[in-house]
Amino acid sequence: MAKSNDQDRKTILGIQSALKTARENWKTEGAKPKGTKMPEAIVKSADELQKKVDQLATKYQREQQGLGNAGPPFEWKPEPLPAQVQDLMEDLDDFAAAPGAQQKEKLAELTPLVAEASAQVKKIADEDLAALNKKMNEAGSLI
Numbered sequence: 001m002a003k004s005n006d007q008d009r010k011t012i013l014g015i016q017s018a019l020k021t022a023r024e025n026w027k028t029e030g031a032k033p034k035g036t037k038m039p040e041a042i043v044k045s046a047d048e049l050q051k052k053v054d055q056l057a058t059k060y061q062r063e064q065q066g067l068g069n070a071g072p073p074f075e076w077k078p079e080p081l082p083a084q085v086q087d088l089m090e091d092l093d094d095f096a097a098a099p100g101a102q103q104k105e106k107l108a109e110l111t112p113l114v115a116e117a118s119a120q121v122k123k124i125a126d127e128d129l130a131a132l133n134k135k136m137n138e139a140g141s142l143i
Contacts, residue, residue: 002085005114008121009060009082015129016053019046039139045132053124059117081117084110 023046030037059081078084088106092099099107 001111001114002082002089004118005082005085008118011125012053012057012060012121015125016050016057019050019053022046023050042132042135042139045135049124049128049132052128056117056120056124081110081114085114 023043026038026043026046029035058077061080061082062077079087084106088103088110091103091106
């Protein structure tokens with residue numbers, strides 16, 4: 001579970017970063033006097049995919065918050081999945097006996113969460129990102 005969770009984290013954060021960079025490049029290139037403007041349908045698809053990816057990425061990494069105490073009220077959010085899995089692994093490593101009831105409960109809780117998030121990462125990587133790449137190839141827009 002820890003290995004697949006770490007791989008999913010790397011995948012979704014990589015997609016998130018690549019999408020942000022590509023979208024920024026499109027804006028910069030489109031703003032130039034003789035720059036190539038990305039077709040609106042592709043920009044819209046990329047924006048929608050970015051929203052999906054950003055939402056899923058919150059399961060793997062906390063948003064970076066600014067320093068200081070001025071801002072919106074604190075909102076509780078669960079620890080990212082990698083941190084939860086790591087905590088469970090550390091709990092299990094600390095004991096020489098069979099897992100206790102709390103550890104079994106946490107394992108039962110985390111297993112479907114990790115599986116669901118992994119399925120979402122796979123869908124985004126294999127289907128949604130592939131569909132965006134196909135649109136870009138069809139439009140002849142490669143960046």
